[in-house]
Amino acid sequence: MSRITSFLGRHKKALIVLAVLAVAGTVGWMRMNQAAAAAQKAAAQQVQTFTLEKGDLSRTLSGSGSIQSAQVTQVAAAQTYPVAEVLVSEGDVVAEGDVLATLDTTDLDAQIKVQQEAVAAEKQQNDLSIAQAQRRLEDARNQKTIDEDVAADWDQTERDAKLRQDSLAIEDAQDVLVNAVTAADAPSAAAQQLKTLQNAKKQCTITAPCAGTITQVRAVVGGAAGEIATIENQSALEALLSVREYDVNQLSVGQSVTLTSGAKDVFHGSITWIAPKATVNENGEASYAVRVSVDDATGALRLGMTVKAKVLLEEKKGVFSVPLDAVGTDENGEAVVYQKNTDAEGNVTFTSVPVTTGMETDLSVEVSGEGLTEGMELRSLADPEAMQ
Known part of the structure; x- marks a missing residue:
């Protein structure tokens, strides 16, 4: 006992310093844990989320093309006598029976x-x-x-x-x-x-076989008769699209199409024809011609205009959908989404909700499940590592 008392007397100052350091270390450790918890809480609160709502989901295929007439008539002379007179010009509107040209008889x-x-x-x-x-x-x-x-x-x-x-x-x-x-x-x-x-001789007077607009005149006075002119019906328009070979099997006659012109005017129609044979360009790329009717054409849509097309491949109405990255998998490999939960102290946690996936688009996927309710808040990214 006397030895202990003597030791404490001799090392009193050192022991006091050690005690102070121990207390300081404990306080620092506690503060570090509190800071880490606060940072974790703040990080959880800052995780990007979204509100689950029902809506319409559609899957589309994009393409491009140009506007042409669905009724194009090439007028040619049945006789080869020289052209005596050309009575029309490009842009003229003609009625059936109007004289387009005459031949030298x-x-x-x-x-x-x-x-x-x-x-x-x-x-x-x-x-x-x-x-x-x-x-x-x-x-x-x-x-x-x-x-x-x-x-x-x-x-x-x-x-x-x-x-x-x-x-x-x-x-x-x-x-x-x-x-x-x-x-x-x-x-x-x-x-x-x-x-x-x-x-x-009757055939030497070439008349319009139908009404329409003259879009091209080929006859030349003095030249041998052959192709005379092209007549197109501007009130019967269609879009001619070019679709890549790996997309064409998703298309079928009757599918709805939304067309947007270069002037941003929007029109609607449907697929009326798909080419049975591909066209191969100089780079060896194959594509198929696809015709689309224009059911609500106006004067704003003109022959030769370029258009962008969106073909409606599949559509679901009144369904839940989430971003593709919001769907993850649990330990059993089943699809899940993560619901945000906030307690009374503001602490945020995420719990998995089993889902069944359905129709998928480029950005979203249809989800369904008993645990899903409209208005619930879900994490945008299922993979927590992707958020770091």
């Missing part, structure tokens, strides 16, 4: 004149043949009438023979007349050729 008119003379000569000959046949029949009938009077007193046998001869002459004359009329009525080679030439 100088040579054709000369051929028609020659053929008309041949037909006229042929008709004259036919008329002469019919007149001669008619006179022959008339003469035969008159002869029989005379013979009936003269042979009244003849022997019956002679009289019957004479009248039979007269009847045969009448029958022969009737046959000749029928043949002459039939020959006149039959279309001759000359008449058929004239008709062909006359039809060709």
Whole structure:
């Protein structure tokens, strides 16, 4: 005991210093723990969250293309005579039957004149043949009438023979007349050729087969006739899209499409046609042409305008959806989201809520589950390490 007292006496100052240091270390440790807890609490409070709400979810496919007419008519001349006159210009609005161009028919008119003379000569000959046949029949009938009077007193046998001869002459004359009329009525080679030439002349006046707007004129005065003009119906518009080969199998005829023009005007339609064969560009990339109707076109949409398209692939209405990164997995590999909980002292914790995932878009995913309620606050990032 005396040794202890002597030790304490000799080391009193050192012991006091050690005691002070021990107390200071304890206080520092407590303060560090408090600071760490405060930092953890502050970090938990600063974790990004969102409020779960029901809404509509849609999955779309984007594409681009241009506006064209759904009714395009290429007008071409059936004859190859030189173009004499072009009566339309690009931008003209035409009605069905309006004259677009005429061809030079100088040579054709000369051929028609020659053929008309041949037909006229042929008709004259036919008329002469019919007149001669008619006179022959008339003469035969008159002869029989005379013979009936003269042979009244003849022997019956002679009289019957004479009248039979007269009847045969009448029958022969009737046959000749029928043949002459039939020959006149039959279309001759000359008449058929004239008709062909006359039809060709009608085709030398090229008219619009339908109403629309002239979007291109190819005919040139003096040049050989061929393609004359292009007529497009501006009231029947469609979008022609180009879709990549790895996207095309998601498309089908009838799917709804939203179109946005370069001027930011929005229109709506649906897919009407998907090309059965791809087009390959110079880089070897394959794409498919897709036609989309424009059901609510206005004057703001013009031929040739570029458009961006969003094809509606799938849609859900009135469902819960969360950001893709908000869905994690628990220790069993099941999908979960994390609900934010705040106690009376402001301490924040997150608890997992099991969910079933459904339709997925580029940014969001449909979720459902008994633990989900509208208005609950969920963590935006399921992986806590991603928040550091």
